[in-house]
Amino acid sequence: MLPIPPIPPRILKGTTQGQIPFYDATLGKWTPTETSELFWDDVNKRVKLPSILVTETFKNYNPDLTDIGMEQESDLRGYGSDYISKKLLSRVQIGTVADEVEGAVRNNAGTFQIYLNGIWNDIVINFRFREDDGGAYELEHKPIGFDTWIEVNSGNSNVLDLNGLPIIQQYQTSIGAYQVSLQIDGGTFN
Amino acid sequence: MIYYISPTGDNADDGSEANPWETMAYAYNNSTTGDTIHCLAGTYTMVNQTFGTERTVTGADAKTTIFNGGGGAVTWRTSPVMTISNIHFTNHAQASVIYSVSASIVSLSNCIFSDFISSGFQKPVIRMASGSTYTIISCLFYDCITTYANPIFGHSALIQGLSSTVTCTITNTTFYIVYNPATPNYAIPFGGASVATTFIVKNNIFMNAGSTSIFLTNYNTISDDSSNNCLYGYSNYPTRDGTVAEDPKMIDPANANFNLASDSPCIDTGILI
Numbered sequence: 001m002l003p004i005p006p007i008p009p010r011i012l013k014g015t016t017q018g019q020i021p022f023y024d025a026t027l028g029k030w031t032p033t034e035t036s037e038l039f040w041d042d043v044n045k046r047v048k049l050p051s052i053l054v055t056e057t058f059k060n061y062n063p064d065l066t067d068i069g070m071e072q073e074s075d076l077r078g079y080g081s082d083y084i085s086k087k088l089l090s091r092v093q094i095g096t097v098a099d100e101v102e103g104a105v106r107n108n109a110g111t112f113q114i115y116l117n118g119i120w121n122d123i124v125i126n127f128r129f130r131e132d133d134g135g136a137y138e139l140e141h142k143p144i145g146f147d148t149w150i151e152v153n154s155g156n157s158n159v160l161d162l163n164g165l166p167i168i169q170q171y172q173t174s175i176g177a178y179q180v181s182l183q184i185d186g187g188t189f190n
Numbered sequence: 191m192i193y194y195i196s197p198t199g200d201n202a203d204d205g206s207e208a209n210p211w212e213t214m215a216y217a218y219n220n221s222t223t224g225d226t227i228h229c230l231a232g233t234y235t236m237v238n239q240t241f242g243t244e245r246t247v248t249g250a251d252a253k254t255t256i257f258n259g260g261g262g263a264v265t266w267r268t269s270p271v272m273t274i275s276n277i278h279f280t281n282h283a284q285a286s287v288i289y290s291v292s293a294s295i296v297s298l299s300n301c302i303f304s305d306f307i308s309s310g311f312q313k314p315v316i317r318m319a320s321g322s323t324y325t326i327i328s329c330l331f332y333d334c335i336t337t338y339a340n341p342i343f344g345h346s347a348l349i350q351g352l353s354s355t356v357t358c359t360i361t362n363t364t365f366y367i368v369y370n371p372a373t374p375n376y377a378i379p380f381g382g383a384s385v386a387t388t389f390i391v392k393n394n395i396f397m398n399a400g401s402t403s404i405f406l407t408n409y410n411t412i413s414d415d416s417s418n419n420c421l422y423g424y425s426n427y428p429t430r431d432g433t434v435a436e437d438p439k440m441i442d443p444a445n446a447n448f449n450l451a452s453d454s455p456c457i458d459t460g461i462l463i
Binding site: 146161162177 | 251299302329330362363364418419420440448449454456458459460461462463
């Protein structure tokens, strides 16, 4: 009686914790994956990818934020294809060019601009509109590089001197602790 | 909260504007961090006071709210953060009027310091501890004299910083002294003690009405941001933009009228702040 030859195993034996079998058509066998490529994390009960280059977009990449249903690209989660919503952008700088669409913003040679009504409009900074101590409304301006708010209408500062006069009057200031009351020049009588 | 004091007030009252307390000490002890103590018009007898925690102390205005030191060594020791405005401090001797013992952020505005004399080491009108930041705006110093024998290192200054970590910004402030080389009385406007203190000075009048020129300052760093100051009777001020090196033409400074005459070179020649 001829000896029966051993039947070759149809599944290769694994060598490393977490290997997952897949069918290799060339070998004609179930073969364990390389753990450097794909493996089963038996501690956290999930399939994991080690440090490899991922070239495809993975939906549902965070199992703690899984959406119900098949679609995993809910816009409000912030990674929709056309806009971002309810997300904090940190360390972001506005560039110098932007598409000419309503609501676009850009930095044009140091001037911030917003595209509204079909044109680029300068964004004016260092102005505020407020109710002053006397209850009146006033538009105030703080020139770039300075610390004092100046009422645009009068050119006077909020800060007063020892005479009770604004330290800045008509966008000008005198040297010393005592400002000078404005002089009205009525011209020359004829 | 805002609490009020008045020379005619009563510490048994509630500290309201209608029923003010009488003394700063009582107001401080019965207020808390961040509160304002408003000093109603009148002349107060100033006594030593330590402000341990943040307070804002303000007067009605410097013409009418007066703290008189009685010719003695009377000092307000500032809190770590303190704002003082609209008060006239007068008649002090041999001790700083405002003194930060430790690093402090202090703002002084619309205050007058007058009739001050000191002869001791490091006895300026305002003494700034290491690490302090002072902002002095629209204040007046006149009839203030320091006679310490060695005028270097800011020991004869009116405003003195105690280290290189002090920054003092002085804006739209008038200094008026009459230097007498025979006495001598120095009253150098500002200086650092032994190490350079950084001063940023803009739109100030430094006027020495004495017959002999005197150093404007000693042992400090005048920031490059400084500009548009009027210097008369002083020397050694480094080149800065907008310097007015001529008589500021105040109306009658010898009789405490420091308003500018109509032909003053200081009118409209300051820089926006």
